[in-house]
Amino acid sequence: MGIKVENIFYTYQKKASNSTLALDNVSLNIEENDFVAIIGETGSGKSTLAQTFNALIVPDQGQVQVNDFAVSYKNRKSKKVRNLRKQVGLVFQFPEYQLFEETVEKDVAFGLKNFGEKNEEAIAAAHRALRKVGLDESYYKRPPFELSGGERRKVAIAGILAINPDILVFDEPTVGFDPASAKELMSLIVNLHMSGKTIIVITHDMDLVNEYAKKVFMLEKGKVIFEGTPSELFNNAKQYDCLEIPMVIKLALALKEKGADIDLNKIHTTDDLLEEIKRWRGKHE
Ligand SMILES: Nc1ncnc2c1ncn2[C@@H]1O[C@H](COP(=O)(O)OP(=O)(O)OP(=O)(O)O)[C@@H](O)[C@H]1O
Numbered sequence: 001m002g003i004k005v006e007n008i009f010y011t012y013q014k015k016a017s018n019s020t021l022a023l024d025n026v027s028l029n030i031e032e033n034d035f036v037a038i039i040g041e042t043g044s045g046k047s048t049l050a051q052t053f054n055a056l057i058v059p060d061q062g063q064v065q066v067n068d069f070a071v072s073y074k075n076r077k078s079k080k081v082r083n084l085r086k087q088v089g090l091v092f093q094f095p096e097y098q099l100f101e102e103t104v105e106k107d108v109a110f111g112l113k114n115f116g117e118k119n120e121e122a123i124a125a126a127h128r129a130l131r132k133v134g135l136d137e138s139y140y141k142r143p144p145f146e147l148s149g150g151e152r153r154k155v156a157i158a159g160i161l162a163i164n165p166d167i168l169v170f171d172e173p174t175v176g177f178d179p180a181s182a183k184e185l186m187s188l189i190v191n192l193h194m195s196g197k198t199i200i201v202i203t204h205d206m207d208l209v210n211e212y213a214k215k216v217f218m219l220e221k222g223k224v225i226f227e228g229t230p231s232e233l234f235n236n237a238k239q240y241d242c243l244e245i246p247m248v249i250k251l252a253l254a255l256k257e258k259g260a261d262i263d264l265n266k267i268h269t270t271d272d273l274l275e276e277i278k279r280w281r282g283k284h285e
């Protein structure tokens, strides 16, 4: 089972005169073990949508079916919400601002302990999660505030991994990272996907979407305006004003204009482009 979003609406500050309709009749399906990107302009509702997946935000209308639980207004106080939060791990935008324990290992173990895990086991799981994100034992006892921004984000991610959810949602995970750190983090996410996790990444980075996502949902003003593969999205880029075309697709388009016979559907990385160029050149030699 994955996530089935059915006709959800959500308004912030419902009673105020400046209320915002952040989700406007959103429906979508995310299959188990999929790798999905959610994109859209600033303020389009991406983070709001993501927070409905583990009931941090409960839709005013409609429901979000996750495995055997329906997130809905009626169920908002159900005891099963706790269980849902174990199944869906949400890594917030800039999660590094939410570290507060005095050591890295305590911070990473915090979530698990909250779910009732014994201290020793929670700390052991924290150590495993920290190693997964590339932080070795020299980090365990350090205070989080001493770390760099990137290291703190890794600690925050480890805190979610320690809980071992089936579904992982990353809200702009690579923002502010240098290219090498971004690549390292994406490799970790790919490994999690290969180990059977369902991955949902919210991002403004179209190179990332093209390279990693199997499916894309685009939001605009709280509505889903596109659903399909990255290739389908970038092939129809002209329809969407603000859509940034990935660098490698731009290159492929420029080569096509010069007469190269390149299949855009195959281009996700520079290696793919190289392969296509070789194939095309091969035909002409
Ligand atoms: N806590 C809040 N109180 C009031 N309005 C909010 C709140 N959070 C978000 N909004 C509004 O709801 C709409 C959707 O916001 P949301 O944060 O989901 O967008 P987003 O797509 O994640 O944007 P970004 O790319 O900037 O992160 C926006 O108009 C935003 O101003």
Ligand SMILES: [Mg+2]
Residues within 6 Å of the ligand: 046, 047, 048, 093, 171
């Ligand atoms: Mg957001």
